[in-house]
Each structure stands twice: as C-alpha cells, then as structure tokens.
Amino acid sequence: MQPILQVRDLRFCYDSGVPALDGVSLDVHAGERIAVLGPNGAGKSTFFLCLNGVLAPESGQILLDGKPVDKKARKTLCERVGIVFQNADDQIIASTVASEVSFGPMNLRLPRNEVARRVDHALEYMDLQAFRARPPHDLSGGEKKRVSIADILAMESEVILLDEPAASLDPAGEERLERVLARLSDEGRTLLISTHDVDFAFRWATRAVVFFAGRILADDAPQTVFGDAALLRQAHLRRPVLAEVFDVLRAQGMAPPDAACPTTVGALARLLGEK
Amino acid sequence: MAHRHTHGPHSIDRLAYQSGMRGWNPAFKTVLAVGTLVFCLAADRPAVSAAVILALAALQKGKGKLTLRDYFGLLLVSLAFLLLGGAAVACDISTVPAGDWQVRLPWFYVCASADSVRFAASLVLKALGAVSAMYLLALTTTACELVDVLRRAHLPPLLCELMYLIYRFVFVLLDMYGRMRQAAGARLGWRDFRTSCRAFGGTAGNLFVLALRRSRVYSDAMAARGYDGDLRFLEEEKPVRAAQIVGMLLFWAALIVLAVL
Known part of the structure; x- marks a missing residue:
C-alpha cells in the first residue's frame, strides 16, 4: 500500500548549529496511530514542524502520496497535515472561539458557508458550542486545549500531529482527549502524537517511534519497543x-x-x- | 502582595463580552454612537446633552443589561477629570475682587461669575454626553468587532491586523507578566523598594525576551494553519433590525427637536 507520507533522510539545523534532525526516515500509512517518544530536545517537535511544512528541511525529502513535496508544494502539506501545538496559547490568535476555529478553513480559501459548517462541526466535536462567542483569555487550560484541537479539526486534515497534547491536562481532560483520539482514529484519520506518557503510548499506539538526538532509534510495535530494556535505557524511557x-x-x-x-x-x- | 483584577482593560473588555447589546450589528452601533456624539457636540445645548446622557444610560441598562452601578461607576471616572477641567473654566484668578463669588487667598482672589459657572456646567454636561456616546460603543462592542468595522471602513489592512494581534497579545503578555510577578513575589521579590526595583527590572527584561520567543512560535503556528500574510476570520453575521434603525432615527429626531426648542 502506498504510504500517505514518506520522509527520506531529513536533516534540519537551528541557529545554534546543533542538528535537530540528523537523517530521519519514516513511512506513515493512512490510519496509523503512531506514538512519537523520546526525551526533550530529541527533535520530535522539529520533526512535526517539518512534516507540516512550516520548517523547510536543509536536506532530505518529504513525499506526499508518493509525490515529492518541493518548496512550492509546501502549502499542500499545511492543508493535508495539521499540527496541534503543545501550548494552546502559542496557537490561539483570534478574539473569540468561533473566529479562532475559522482561521484555518478561511486560509484554505473555502466558501463562507463551508467554513461555517466546518466551524460548527469542529465545535460540536470538541463540545465547545457553549463557548463559541467567548474570548480565549477567558478559558481554562483544558478548554484552550480543546479549542486548539478544534482549530485543526476544522481544517479536516488527513494527518494530524499532536505535540504532547496531554501535557497540562487534568485526568478528566486526558480521558476526554483519549475519547476524541479514538473517535478520530475510527474515522480513518492518521494520528502522530508526541508524548512522554509511556502508559498512554503503550495502550493507544499501533506503532512507536523513538527519537534520540535527532535520529530515530527504534520504529516498531509498542510491545517490541517497550520490551527492549537497552533501548529504553538509552532513550531515557521507562517501561x-x-x-x-x-x-x-x-x-x-x-x-x-x-x-x-x-x-x-x-x-x-x-x-x-x-x- | 495580593491583588485583584477588577479594573483596567479586563473589566471593560469583560463588560463588552457580557453586554446584552453584543448581538447588535457593530457597524450600526458605531453609526449610532458617532452620530449621537456629533449631535451632542453640534447642538451645544445642556438639554440635548442631558437627554443624551439619560437616554444612553437607559439604553445600556435596558438593552445592554448593564447595572447602573457599573455604568455610572465608569462614568464617574471621566466625570472626575471633567469636573476638574470645568472648575478651571468656571474660575478666574484676579488681584481685585470680581465676578459674583470670590474666595480670598493670600495675594489673589479666585472668582467666578454666574455666567462662567453656567458655561462650565454646560461644557461638562456636553463632554459627559460625548463620553456616554463613546461608552455606548466601548461597553457593548468587543475590540475585534471594532477592528472589523474599521477594516470595512477601508482602514489599511496592515493596521487592522496589527490592532487585532496587539489586542490578543495584550492578554497573553498580561498573563505572562502576572505569573512572573507572582513567582517573584513567592521569592520575596517585592519585600522592599530596592528589591522591588530589581525584581521589576528582571521581570520586564524577561518579558521582552519571552515576547520575542513567543512571536516566533506564533508565526510558526500561524504558518502551520496556512497563513499567507492576510489575516482572515469568519465574522458572525449580525443583521441590523428595522426597529433598531427606526429607534435610532426617532432618537435623533427628538434630539433635533430639543436643540431647536
């Protein structure tokens, strides 16, 4: 089967000169649930930003449906790969919840009624209808997180990247998040989630990818990855x-x-x- | 150092979000507010000014669901400035007793005449009417809707986007500063004047660095959702009702009648 996303030998370097991505290769198939693991600074977030087309890799290639994505086509990456940022406050820019969620679909240049439909659907999905006219600075952390997920749902991306979505959520919030993730997966979306929560990764993922120092250390079924004691020690993970x-x-x-x-x-x- | 956030940008912003008139068309509210302001200034009659003040207070109470206490509390803020200014207009300083009333102070007299007091009172009333007209807009319309009205009035898009983003960042930065302030307080950062100065300098400098970093993350987050230099949101349609327009015209007609009488 043709992978939806293929990454070939991706390299990226921030201004400090230390390579954040040092030759990453990965195939993502439609409908997969991938947990991206690894310590802070291993390159997970940078990898996500490259996949979404925000950062241009120094070298390497990203293929979408088998077709290489060049500089011009980076916008199509934005359209088909959505990213939920770790800190919702870094992502929310509008002054009401409804206009915030409309930002992505408006940038897709969709007709007005289609944007309105998607906003309604995304708000319904994240149980945010009651908040639609509220300003974001009035919301709690968990509510802001839901808004930031609704932002991406409204873009109807096939692949959704979530950067540590459970960080700063309370147990009820985590439970709600898992319900949403399960529903998204049932609907056939492809999900990549970076997380430090090994218990969550173990029960949720169909595949675990371990990053360390800008490289992929392991890429296998969670049972295999979490069975490898030497690997877990090296990547600062626990069982x-x-x-x-x-x-x-x-x-x-x-x-x-x-x-x-x-x-x-x-x-x-x-x-x-x-x- | 306990502090509460009940005044400042928070409270006016919150009142605008809670207002019962929030569902009114923002362009209509702008026309109503600016039109009433012009009438109030052009008529230059205390009766018109008083009518504007009372009618707008009734509107804010009746339709805006604002408590009179909140409304007049806010009006009082500007009234304090207006009264000081009015006193300066009403009174004169002279070396000899003049006017209808004088207060004798060493070396000079502060005097006022009935005319000057009447003039000052009508001036204060007029200014208060103008302030009420602006409050009609400020207390019922959220900042982003105002920006949208300006955008439709063909203000350059760059300015509108700047205003929009600055409005959002004010709250992001306030939040950040509040947390840093608390963190400094938790380590006795405000125990005396010297330490406070150092702590304030430290938090302010830190805020600057954080704001820079934040702006980079923000531009990444916007690019991730396909931003290409044109800030667009779906604005809710808020149609103007015929009754509102009729009400506005009747109100203005009443003001004209008052001005001519």
Whole structure:
C-alpha cells in the first residue's frame, strides 16, 4: 500500500548549529496511530514542524502520496497535515472561539458557508458550542486545549500531529482527549502524537517511534519497543506499568508464559480470566 | 502582595463580552454612537446633552443589561477629570475682587461669575454626553468587532491586523507578566523598594525576551494553519433590525427637536 507520507533522510539545523534532525526516515500509512517518544530536545517537535511544512528541511525529502513535496508544494502539506501545538496559547490568535476555529478553513480559501459548517462541526466535536462567542483569555487550560484541537479539526486534515497534547491536562481532560483520539482514529484519520506518557503510548499506539538526538532509534510495535530494556535505557524511557505488572504476574505463574503483554487493563483481565 | 483584577482593560473588555447589546450589528452601533456624539457636540445645548446622557444610560441598562452601578461607576471616572477641567473654566484668578463669588487667598482672589459657572456646567454636561456616546460603543462592542468595522471602513489592512494581534497579545503578555510577578513575589521579590526595583527590572527584561520567543512560535503556528500574510476570520453575521434603525432615527429626531426648542 502506498504510504500517505514518506520522509527520506531529513536533516534540519537551528541557529545554534546543533542538528535537530540528523537523517530521519519514516513511512506513515493512512490510519496509523503512531506514538512519537523520546526525551526533550530529541527533535520530535522539529520533526512535526517539518512534516507540516512550516520548517523547510536543509536536506532530505518529504513525499506526499508518493509525490515529492518541493518548496512550492509546501502549502499542500499545511492543508493535508495539521499540527496541534503543545501550548494552546502559542496557537490561539483570534478574539473569540468561533473566529479562532475559522482561521484555518478561511486560509484554505473555502466558501463562507463551508467554513461555517466546518466551524460548527469542529465545535460540536470538541463540545465547545457553549463557548463559541467567548474570548480565549477567558478559558481554562483544558478548554484552550480543546479549542486548539478544534482549530485543526476544522481544517479536516488527513494527518494530524499532536505535540504532547496531554501535557497540562487534568485526568478528566486526558480521558476526554483519549475519547476524541479514538473517535478520530475510527474515522480513518492518521494520528502522530508526541508524548512522554509511556502508559498512554503503550495502550493507544499501533506503532512507536523513538527519537534520540535527532535520529530515530527504534520504529516498531509498542510491545517490541517497550520490551527492549537497552533501548529504553538509552532513550531515557521507562517501561509501562502494565508491562511491569505483566512480568510480575508471569513470574508468579499467574499469566501464561508465552502470551504477549496485553496493551490494556481490559485485555489483561480477559487474559487472566481465560486462564 | 495580593491583588485583584477588577479594573483596567479586563473589566471593560469583560463588560463588552457580557453586554446584552453584543448581538447588535457593530457597524450600526458605531453609526449610532458617532452620530449621537456629533449631535451632542453640534447642538451645544445642556438639554440635548442631558437627554443624551439619560437616554444612553437607559439604553445600556435596558438593552445592554448593564447595572447602573457599573455604568455610572465608569462614568464617574471621566466625570472626575471633567469636573476638574470645568472648575478651571468656571474660575478666574484676579488681584481685585470680581465676578459674583470670590474666595480670598493670600495675594489673589479666585472668582467666578454666574455666567462662567453656567458655561462650565454646560461644557461638562456636553463632554459627559460625548463620553456616554463613546461608552455606548466601548461597553457593548468587543475590540475585534471594532477592528472589523474599521477594516470595512477601508482602514489599511496592515493596521487592522496589527490592532487585532496587539489586542490578543495584550492578554497573553498580561498573563505572562502576572505569573512572573507572582513567582517573584513567592521569592520575596517585592519585600522592599530596592528589591522591588530589581525584581521589576528582571521581570520586564524577561518579558521582552519571552515576547520575542513567543512571536516566533506564533508565526510558526500561524504558518502551520496556512497563513499567507492576510489575516482572515469568519465574522458572525449580525443583521441590523428595522426597529433598531427606526429607534435610532426617532432618537435623533427628538434630539433635533430639543436643540431647536
């Protein structure tokens, strides 16, 4: 199957001279749920900005549907790849929630009624209808986060990049976020999420990509990535609690020794129930 | 150092967002406010000024759902300045007693005549009417809608976009400064005058650096959503109702009648 996005040997360097991306290659297929892991400063955010076309890589290539994206076509990257910034306050520019959400679709030069439809849909999706006329400086952190996600939903991008979306959310906010992510995934969107939350990455992702010092250290199924102790040590990651618990259960003979670690608590309960 | 945010840009901005007249067409409100201002100034009659003040207060209370306490509280701010200015107009200084009333001070007299007091009072009333007309706009229309009205009035787009972004950044920077201020306070940064000066310098300098960095992130975030040098938002349609126009014309007609009588 043709990958929706292909990245070939991407390199990028900020003014400080230290390479932020040092030869990154990655294929993204439609409908994938990819967790992008790695310590702060590993290049995750820079990678996202390159994928979305905001930053122009020094060398390397990005292919969209197999066609290379040159300088002129960088705008099509913006249209088809949306990015939700880590800090919602860095992203929100308008003075009411509704006009904020309309900013992206207006830039896509859509007709007025189509923009209005998309704004309504995005606000409905993020449960923000009650806030539509409110100024953003009146909202709480969690509400601003929802606005920043609605911003990108209104652009109806096929690929959505979320930069540490759960940072600064309370548990209820995280739960709501996961529901939205699940729904987006069911609707066939391709999602890449950078996160430090290994438990979330373990249960949510179909694929885990580990960044370290501007390179990709590992790119595999979460079970494989989180099973590699040497890799986790090198990338300053820890094992998910569920994997640790499963090891204990297996050592005590309470779980089948040959079973793969389940990724959710529900799956673990089922596995133990079978036994 | 506890402080509350009840005054300043927060409160006027909040009143505008909460106003019952927020749903009115902003261009209509601008025409109403500016037109009434012109009538008030051109008529130059205390009766017209008083009518404008009372009618607009009633409008803000009735349609805007603003409490009279809030409204006159805000009006009082400008009234304080106007009264000081009015006193200067009404009174004269002379070495000999003159006018109808005098206050004797060492070396000179402060005097006022009935005419000068009447003139000053009508001046204050006129200015207060003009202020009420501007409050009609300021307390019911959000800053971004005003910018939109200006844009439609063919103010250069660059200026409009600057105003729009500055409005948003005022709140972003206020928020940032508030947090830095608290952080400095948590480390006894405001314990005495010297430390306060140092802490203020530090936060101000830091704010500048942060603002620069923030602006870079912002331009990235805008580019990520396809911004190409033309700031566009979907403005809500707020149609003007016929009753509003009729009301405005009747109000103006009443003012003309008052001015001519």
